Amino acid sequence: MNSSAPDFAGPVLRTRDVDVVRDGRHLLRGITLEIRPGEHWALLGPNGAGKSTLLALLGAVSHPTRGEVDVLGRRLGRVDVRELRAHLGHVNPRHPLRSPLSVREVVLTGYTNTIEPEFHRKPAPEALERAEQLIDTLGMRAMAEAAWTTLSQGERGRALIARALMPSPRLLLLDEPATGLDLTARELLLDSLDLLRHQHPELASVLVTHHLEELPESTTHALLLRGGECVAAGPVDEVMATELISETFGHPIRISRHEGRWTARAAARRTPGR
Numbered sequence: 001m002n003s004s005a006p007d008f009a010g011p012v013l014r015t016r017d018v019d020v021v022r023d024g025r026h027l028l029r030g031i032t033l034e035i036r037p038g039e040h041w042a043l044l045g046p047n048g049a050g051k052s053t054l055l056a057l058l059g060a061v062s063h064p065t066r067g068e069v070d071v072l073g074r075r076l077g078r079v080d081v082r083e084l085r086a087h088l089g090h091v092n093p094r095h096p097l098r099s100p101l102s103v104r105e106v107v108l109t110g111y112t113n114t115i116e117p118e119f120h121r122k123p124a125p126e127a128l129e130r131a132e133q134l135i136d137t138l139g140m141r142a143m144a145e146a147a148w149t150t151l152s153q154g155e156r157g158r159a160l161i162a163r164a165l166m167p168s169p170r171l172l173l174l175d176e177p178a179t180g181l182d183l184t185a186r187e188l189l190l191d192s193l194d195l196l197r198h199q200h201p202e203l204a205s206v207l208v209t210h211h212l213e214e215l216p217e218s219t220t221h222a223l224l225l226r227g228g229e230c231v232a233a234g235p236v237d238e239v240m241a242t243e244l245i246s247e248t249f250g251h252p253i254r255i256s257r258h259e260g261r262w263t264a265r266a267a268a269r270r271t272p273g274r
């Protein structure tokens, strides 16, 4: 199994002056970034800013046109990306499972990184134990036996995070995990992420969103993207500022933080009737 992460102590991710050009169009330009163990990054920006394009690079799913991307100390373009991906937990909200596996079985497929279970192989005792721990961390105990096909979107989201964590990845990548969730489901998801980060202090993560309200309290850093360029990147207290968020979204937005969570609203409201 792939549970032994590459032996190296540096940053989990490092990009240097990265450009991505597709069909003659710059989707990313000059992105330089370093993510260390224990850091939890928010990747924020409006539609089309390049967030998914950047996440695909960080997950070793695609390559840069120019510049360098090091994932777990390995340079993209010089390593077997399939081997590298085994150490990354990439949560795909469009998980292509169709069969009625239970939550426990779905979580266990993370160990073999397959969509369906490998029925001919009995899961190892340590895999079974880890699955139970993750089911608890993600608040799925009451529905461990429930069939995937009957789960709500929020329940599926949490099951997929547990699944992605099965091989003890160094890095967890989350692409808009709270999209489409109702208020309770979103709060459960964010609570689970806070707990997970507390229980696994070496884990690093990158969470993509358009919505500041969808950021867990445990977020430590943010990168703001607009038109494929970095507006700001660094610790949340420096980056999550009204002026920088307004510049990123191209609109005057006032942000505030209360008990660790953010809210955003238009800075100037028009008077009704004018």
Ligand SMILES: Nc1ncnc2c1ncn2[C@@H]1O[C@H](COP(=O)(O)OP(=O)(O)OP(=O)(O)O)[C@@H](O)[C@H]1O
Pocket: 022, 023, 025, 027, 045, 046, 047, 048, 049, 050, 051, 052, 053, 054, 210
């Ligand atoms: N293969 C491609 N060729 C040309 N343009 C592309 C390609 N892939 C993506 N794009 C464009 O690149 C831009 C950035 O896309 P990306 O999906 O990274 O943005 P995003 O910030 O994730 O957006 P959203 O918030 O809407 O999901 C978009 O304008 C998109 O249309």
